[in-house]
Amino acid sequence: MSPRLWKVGVAPHVRDNATVAGIMWTVFAVLLPQLFLSAYVFGPRVLALAGVGVGTSMLAEAAMQRLLGKPVSLSDGSAALTGLLLVYVLPPGVSLVLPFWGAIFAICIGKQLFGGLGFNFFNPALIARAFLAVGFPVAMTTTWIMPELPAFLAGPDAVASATPLALLKHSGLAAYLAQYGGPHGLWASFLGFKPGSVGETSPLLLGLGGLYLLWRRIISWHIPVAMIASTALLAWVFGPEGLFTGQPLVHVLSGGLILGAFFMATDYVTSPSQPLAKLVFGAGCGALTMLIRLKGGYPEGVCYAILLMNCVSPVLEDWVRPRRFAPPLKKD
């Protein structure tokens, strides 16, 4: 009889089929319907932008990992996902130079210089967007494309090319309602027929994708729910005509809120992992978003809100540290 050998391994002992590559490519696939809708609404140049963004970020990832002497891990899909998310937060009319430089910045400086996947404390796609907003201010704020509305959604006259949030900010609620108001406007906004960044226009498709991720347990409900709820609450309370007169639906459906809540703020690396910390994180993202939208200089605040909360994420993790299993020893 040979002695029985017990194999003792290191933690984690509970295993699961989830892999980094599986999760990343799933999220990538879930995001694709929005890209196809944008290609239909804004024209095929969107696909070129996405190609440049994804291709450049994969090349940059490979080059940086080679330079830093690490194993090249392109197949895990994190670089491709960063590239795609970067293109999703750009206006659809920008030149192809922007996704190129943005992807290089996101991967080389935002991700690899911090130590690669798992060590970056800012979301690489958003940090690249902030970089592009500073470096190419004109292109990042004026190259919106006004979509052709399908017949059943067409309003009386649609001419402006500013995004709904920009219109709301600079021309007030009346101008916004004239352009995007009424049930037509809300439906168009919900389905994705409005000017905006490449990947933020359709709350419907993004929300379905987010629900699928929730169902697969790739993300948990805490951050998206807290973020959307706090945005809606603040939008309702601090309305344009005094307290409790706001229109939460307008703010929830416009801008990058849904994209940010489901796909950006829930990034594993840059958000906390404890449920309570996640709730605070999400609520903070929503509150900062509304603060920037209502009082700040920019019409849209999701990007900076998430980046700011990314900074706070380690502290949140520390505040709500889980209790130890063993009670502390009594001192006597």
Place this chain on the structure above:
Amino acid sequence: MSEGQHYTVLERLANGLVRENPIFKLALSMCPAVAMTNNVRNGFLLGLAVLFVQVASNVTVSIFRRFIHERIRIPAYIIIIATWVSVSDMGLAAYAPGFYKEIALYVKLIVVFAIIISRLEVFASRNTVWPSFWDGMGMGLGFMFALMFVGVFREFLGSGSLWGIELLPFKPFFFWSLPPAGFFAIGLLMALFLWLERRFNAWRGRK
């Protein structure tokens, strides 16, 4: 660095330019390095002013090092630096007013540059006049070199020109002219500088 140790002129200059370069190695006085490197000319002018103040303060402290009591050395150094900064400030205002108008703010700020007081504390207060003079030269030149190096990078990429002369008909990368880009430029060039130095030392060691 005890007193009486022998420093040669070349060794001091190499020390300031490369081995203990104020910006790339000691990482002191980073505020002017971020603020004044959006073009080469600014870097050169500020570097010139720093060079003068550094050398003059080094020499002064080194002369009076036996008279400055240990307990009040920091205020004494500050007064010496402030004196030389006032001298260069007034001198520039009197004899080169056009030139002065561009860098007036930064010349006054030289009083608080960390690199100057740190060299007084580390070197000039423990060494004789001659090495202190060359230490100041090395540090000042190293500072000027670093500012101009970053300035060349940022001015060429940001506005397509060097020393105000247009080299390219377009602006390749406007981002590099903006204030926040100073942080990135200095970080990247610092990495490049350290990498080059390491490669050079390895190459010299192999030979």
